[in-house]
Amino acid sequence: MIQTCPCQHGKSIKQEDHYMSTGPSAAMIQTCPCQHGKSIKQEDHYMSTGPSAAMIQTCPCQHGKSIKQEDHYMSTGPSAAMIQTCPCQHGKSIKQEDHYMSTGPSAAMIQTCPCQHGKSIKQEDHYMSTGPSAAMI
Known part of the structure; x- marks a missing residue:
């Protein structure tokens, strides 16, 4: 599905539509790190089921680059x-x-932020370490 980023340019985030379509799960708020810091309300079932392939989450920041993420991301x-x-x-x-x-x-x-300065976010690799695949971009 396409979820429009509420940021400055209203760019789109292309996501597996399982993203918000299943489960009884509650919602979480992901604050957009862009100019206005608006929020995107997301089902926390977000990436939680199936062996599903990876999805592309377009970074809504300045250059709109993509972050490829494993669906184990928020799954447990x-x-x-x-x-x-x-x-x-x-x-x-x-x-x-x-x-x-x-x-x-x-x-x-290390997950390189695709935003303006490409700085790094140090993350526990469980983030991507389980399931059928291991790498992310």
Whole structure:
């Protein structure tokens, strides 16, 4: 499905439509790190089911580059939320289910922010470490 980014240019985020289509799950708020920091309300079932392939989430920041993410991303646990600071223009925060980063024996991985300065976010690699695949861009 296409979810329009509420940011400056209203660019679109192309996402697996399973993203919001299933489960009884509650919702989470992902704060857009762009200019106005508006929120995108997302079902936390977001990426939680199936062996599904990867999806492309277009970064709504300045250059709209893409982040390829494994669907295990938010798929497990009842966990509370964590804050992932976006290294983009204003460094606003994205509130995410903390299972995102909370489990596993994992070491850390670096996810390069596709935004303006390409800074890195250090993340528990459980983020991408389980399921049928391992890598993300």
